Amino acid sequence: MRKGQHKKNLTDGECNNLVQHLLTRCTSSGKLPKGVAEDMGKLFDCTPTTVRRIWRRASVDLSDSKTICATVHQRKKGQSGRKRMYTDxxxxxxxxxxxxxxxxxxxxxxxxxxxxxxxxxxxxGVIAKYSSVLKPSLTESNKVCRLNWAIKHVTDIDRAKYFDPMNDTVHVHEKWFFMTRLQKKIYGAPGEKIKQRSCKSKRHLLKVIFLSAVARPRWDQAKGEWFDSKIGTWHFTEVVPAQRRSCRRDAGTPAMKTVTVTRDTYKAMIIDNVIPAIRSKWPSDETKRVKIQQDNARPHVPPSDAAIVAACKAMGWDMEVVFQHPNSPDLNVLDLGFFRAIQTLQVEKHSSSIEDIVAATDAAWAAVSTTTLNKNFLTLQRCLQEVILDTGGNDYKIPHMKKDVLLARGRLPEMVSCERNAWSVGYAYLSRVDYAAHMEKLDREVQESMEMGVICTQIEALTIYNDTEVHDDIVAALGLVQLSE
The missing domain is CATH 1.10.10 (Arc Repressor Mutant, subunit A)
Incomplete structure (x- = not known):
């Protein structure tokens, strides 16, 4: 240890170990040979003076007339040292x-x-560090409907309250995957030069939007194997001939490009990919009444759409598309850590094109363990309990259950128990409000939002021509007065 360098005091256990080592090196008269204090100081990361002081405190006596050595525990009691300058x-x-x-x-x-x-x-530890996450703003109708949604997922089993395992629900959601992150941590050796990352514009990084569908992992009795519950993930892209030549390809070469997600493209994705994948992968000995849960984004198709209803009811199945309540990303299992797990693996591979992003995301989707997805479902159940405790609000932190510890001990539950007091308070609160009025108001807001989505889709499809005659005809038809330049 260098001169002037301070080290934390030795613990009681370290002091005892030091004395035990010195007893093996001392002479028959209880003296320390030359150089032993220096050797022990290097071994215990302390000064030779500290070694000699602890040895003197031990009062070693090898004459069998009394105890071999005295206690060497620390003599500091409670708070010690200089008083703090600031106590408030x-x-x-x-x-x-x-x-x-x-x-x-x-x-x-x-x-x-x-x-x-x-x-x-x-x-x-006088000052604590917290993280503040920006969450969606909730109206009173949002809170009431979220509370009702959470309470509907509580079931009675042996006179106890448990959350529904959600074995009949498929969660679908979209996610953008980028070629790289703007900021990321890289660990290395001291003095190592980290390779520079650069791009032409941080606002125009290559990205691809995926639609993913997952269910609850469980044992498939018919097949005698685990149902991995990863229904599938699909990217909104198309392959078209390249319009221009570049350093990577010639003009006319087939190239992949992203597709704008509209209601028509989303409906086609649900009918052509999601529903057939559910039919092919769903356990054959389980119910065919499946709920496809989605959020209320503008391109999403309403559950009453005729084509969606026909596809859900075909081939003897009884599927239905349901909306989760607005401003509620904490009610979808994909937003509770599963997408983050995929993204962590996806960014580990270098992507320089849309094809690379798709390949890296598909590989990450296949690599993520179903254990991670099962833990995400348990997190969703704990979030439902927090929603009940907050009477439908989202002012809570996602609780931790130490799921990895429980999994290692073989005690990871399938269902999370709901506190009876929380359920009673939430149920009493719902009985005091007019749920039908709040639901009607929320449905009206969702309908207006979806109508606005249709209008936005139609506006995006418009083509603007720089035609002076057409402009003059429009001005004349509307009776507008054109300002002179």
Missing amino acids: IPERIQAIPQSRRNCFRSIAYALNIPKSTLHVYFKR
């Missing part, structure tokens, strides 16, 4: 607006103390 740091921090607590520099300026001192208090 937590109270003073709470008086600062949260918008000004983003970094140590601004907090230290508001408290009028050095930044280094503030960092010392942070390491001592």
